[in-house]
Amino acid sequence: MFALVGSVESLLSAKAIDLLDPWKRKTDMNRVLLPVGLANTAAAAIGGLPMISKIVRSKTNIDSRARTRFAALWRGLFMLAFVAFAPGLIHTIPLSALAAILVYTGFRLGSPREFVNVFRIGLQQLLIFVATIVGVLATDLLVGVGIWHRPEVHDLCPQRRAADVLLKPFLKVTTLDGHTVRIDAAGSTVFSNWIPSAGRSCR
Secondary structure, X not given: OHHHHHHHHHHHHHHHHHHHOOOOOOOOHHHHHHHHHHHHHHHHHOOOOOOOOOHHHHHHHHHOOOOOOHHHHHHHHHHHHHHHHOHHHHHOOOHHHHHHHHHXXXXXXXXXXXXXXXXXXXXXXXXXXXXXXXXXXXXXXXHHHXXXXXXXXXXXXXXXXXXXXXXXXXXXXXXXXXXXXXXXXXXXXXXXXXXXXXXXXXX
């Protein structure tokens, strides 16, 4: 369960940060999961707590105009130094202050402007968006993700009346010349067939 929750939250955080990145860089999801898995395996072996990629830290780095991995390394070194040499100082930080940081960052990620953008896509997407937020806040991350994906599965299956719509990418890739590739997409592209679709388009 820890591995599943940590992996899902790390991937969702990476995807969200890709959308917020002012330089429009794309995260290598394999490089997200591999260190998280190795670190959690090592932490579990010595009785430590599991680790995940947190969106708050990444969003703070973006707001601070950080551009390289050194920002994450620098933050990690500071945390290690405080835990090792000043644990009492950490306990003096009010939990309300930490909660305020999380609430503020969460509000910026889910600002009213985002609701307007989703509504422009369609009322159904807005309802799914709101239901996902309520599900995550009222229960947990996995339940919220399940709420998010259930309407997609319900709407997709009747379109082609086959379960392979969830796994099979419907893309036609045509190479026009040495530098131009045309991609024609049919049907719907969702989380389960997006990965093979992206891989096929890259090839």
